[in-house]
Amino acid sequence: MPSVNDLIAHADFEDAQSVFEFGCGTGRFAARLFDQYLPPGAQYLGCDASPVMIALTQKRLAPHARQAQVVPSGVPLRFPLLDQEADRIVSVFALDLLAEADVAQFFEEAHRCLSAQGKVCLASLHRGASVPSRVVSGAWTALFNRRPALVGGCRAIDLNPFIDRHRWQVAHRRIAAPFLVASEVWVLERRTA
Numbered sequence: 001m002p003s004v005n006d007l008i009a010h011a012d013f014e015d016a017q018s019v020f021e022f023g024c025g026t027g028r029f030a031a032r033l034f035d036q037y038l039p040p041g042a043q044y045l046g047c048d049a050s051p052v053m054i055a056l057t058q059k060r061l062a063p064h065a066r067q068a069q070v071v072p073s074g075v076p077l078r079f080p081l082l083d084q085e086a087d088r089i090v091s092v093f094a095l096d097l098l099a100e101a102d103v104a105q106f107f108e109e110a111h112r113c114l115s116a117q118g119k120v121c122l123a124s125l126h127r128g129a130s131v132p133s134r135v136v137s138g139a140w141t142a143l144f145n146r147r148p149a150l151v152g153g154c155r156a157i158d159l160n161p162f163i164d165r166h167r168w169q170v171a172h173r174r175i176a177a178p179f180l181v182a183s184e185v186w187v188l189e190r191r192t193a
């Protein structure tokens with residue numbers, strides 16, 4: 001998927017030692033990180049709300065079991081990490097499933113848990129920057145408002161208002177809609193005082 005490739009191209013995973021993924025799904029992204037990008041010895045911690053997804057990720061990451069752990073996400077939303085413990089905090093198409101209060105809490109937790117030189121790397125559905133992609137997104141949102149289950153409970157979300165520029169430096173941002181469904185990639189760094 002182009003947005004995931006773009007995220008990877010700007011995340012410097014080759015330098016990562018401690019990766020946390022929120023909403024790891026089936027673990028495909030994590031497996032790709034281990035197979036192609038992470039340096040030897042890097043640690044991965046994934047979380048997901050679904051026990052089925054957790055089991056799938058654990059199975060997929062079995063060859064990396066010494067470096068990888070997958071846990072259930074908590075309610076209320078809190079990352080299972082110490083302050084500044086992770087140098088990459090990643091979420092790929094999971095924030096678009098969250099209520100706005102949880103998106104805000106995600107950024108609180110990301111700020112608490114990211115190391116000084118770390119990066120937050122996000123991909124999410126977006127309203128779109130072109131007329132055709134906005135039309136598709138508008139139809140999607142209308143469906144979401146009436147029958148959220150039909151679109152898997154996810155909808156386009158504008159992350160921009162959640163990203164406090166006093167706390168975050170935007171290292172990379174791109175909106176793309178290669179198949180008319182727009183997505184947005186963000187790479188954020190902690191702003192130093």
Ligand SMILES: C[S@@+](CC[C@H](N)C(=O)[O-])C[C@H]1O[C@@H](n2cnc3c(N)ncnc32)[C@H](O)[C@@H]1O
Pocket residue numbers: 022023024025026028029047048049050053073091092093094097098154
């Ligand atoms: C659309 S899937 C994307 C999965 C994966 N990141 C990928 O790109 O293939 C969204 C994932 O977020 C998970 N999720 C939803 N709400 C969550 C929450 N509050 N905490 C953690 N994971 C959550 C879902 O269970 C699902 O696995």
